Amino acid sequence: MQIAGSLCVVSGASSGIGKATATELARRGAKVLLVARNAERLEQIASEIANAGGRAWAFPADLSKPQEVEALGQAVLEAHGVPQILIHSAGTGAWRFVEETSYQEFIEQMNTPYFAAAFLTRAFLPAMLEANQGFILSVCSPASRQVWPGAAGYIAARWALNGFTEALRADLYETNLKACAFFPGKISDSEYFSRNPDTENRIPRVGRFLPEISSRQAALGIVRAIETEARTMFVPWQLGAFDLLARLFPRITERLAWSSGAKRKTLRVKG
Numbered sequence: 001m002q003i004a005g006s007l008c009v010v011s012g013a014s015s016g017i018g019k020a021t022a023t024e025l026a027r028r029g030a031k032v033l034l035v036a037r038n039a040e041r042l043e044q045i046a047s048e049i050a051n052a053g054g055r056a057w058a059f060p061a062d063l064s065k066p067q068e069v070e071a072l073g074q075a076v077l078e079a080h081g082v083p084q085i086l087i088h089s090a091g092t093g094a095w096r097f098v099e100e101t102s103y104q105e106f107i108e109q110m111n112t113p114y115f116a117a118a119f120l121t122r123a124f125l126p127a128m129l130e131a132n133q134g135f136i137l138s139v140c141s142p143a144s145r146q147v148w149p150g151a152a153g154y155i156a157a158r159w160a161l162n163g164f165t166e167a168l169r170a171d172l173y174e175t176n177l178k179a180c181a182f183f184p185g186k187i188s189d190s191e192y193f194s195r196n197p198d199t200e201n202r203i204p205r206v207g208r209f210l211p212e213i214s215s216r217q218a219a220l221g222i223v224r225a226i227e228t229e230a231r232t233m234f235v236p237w238q239l240g241a242f243d244l245l246a247r248l249f250p251r252i253t254e255r256l257a258w259s260s261g262a263k264r265k266t267l268r269v270k271g
């Protein structure tokens, strides 16, 4: 799908992968609409993009709130028309064992990324179907396909996002709209782990064999996924190789992830 001249809505655009993706899309001539809660940051990123010769507008919204998403959708359609590209990169949630997770945290983990992506898609899909053109990409996670200990609510929300994206692709069969699940490895320069404390230390040690990537490298992968209309994409490629290994030999990769993953500090159920 052609990026230059297209209208792109990027969620999670105030930080990390979303911010880097918005910047790369604007650099390639797209009109970019930046969505996240932090209005000040979005305005600053929009002016950085404008100073570099690009076109971007801030649309602050809390994507966990259906009314805000609905209002955002209407405001975008009125001011800019129908988007051709939707990028779902809003996501949050600390990694916790089930018994460490409060009821409220389970809900919040599902809010972003899953409900945010479902609501934002819902807001634009009727107009995009009418235009019969579009590319919808979800920034998933290795956790959207693999599991490890100590992150149940986080992992469930990433499986939900991946499941939604796969189901959306089925819904879009026989239209000119495409859905893509994008899987980045660990991002070296994202604020994700400082925003979600006591999470980074729970990455299974086996994950250290996979190279980290910058948010710009993730964004360049997203650009490639759009240009090639990919169904799925893993960046770095080694993550895709590990995923294939997990499909072929699930017990081996399970064992590696489980045994090198987080351990409960106090409660031991086995052993």
Ligand SMILES: NC(=O)c1ccc[n+]([C@@H]2O[C@H](COP(=O)([O-])OP(=O)(O)OC[C@H]3O[C@@H](n4cnc5c(N)ncnc54)[C@H](OP(=O)(O)O)[C@@H]3O)[C@@H](O)[C@H]2O)c1
Pocket: 011, 012, 013, 014, 015, 016, 017, 018, 035, 036, 037, 038, 039, 041, 061, 062, 063, 064, 089, 090, 091, 092, 111, 112, 113, 116, 139, 140, 141, 142, 184, 185, 186, 187, 188, 190, 191, 192, 193, 195
């Ligand atoms: N970082 C990694 O190593 C990594 C690796 C693989 C996959 N991922 C996944 O990629 C996604 C993005 O990660 P990232 O590293 O870019 O994280 P990040 O830097 O923490 O950015 C998260 C973005 O989500 C936005 N957001 C959070 N809650 C929101 C809400 N209710 N409504 C609207 N926007 C909201 C935040 O903006 P506001 O706070 O301004 O709302 C921010 O722009 C996450 O789902 C993450 O799990 C990350």
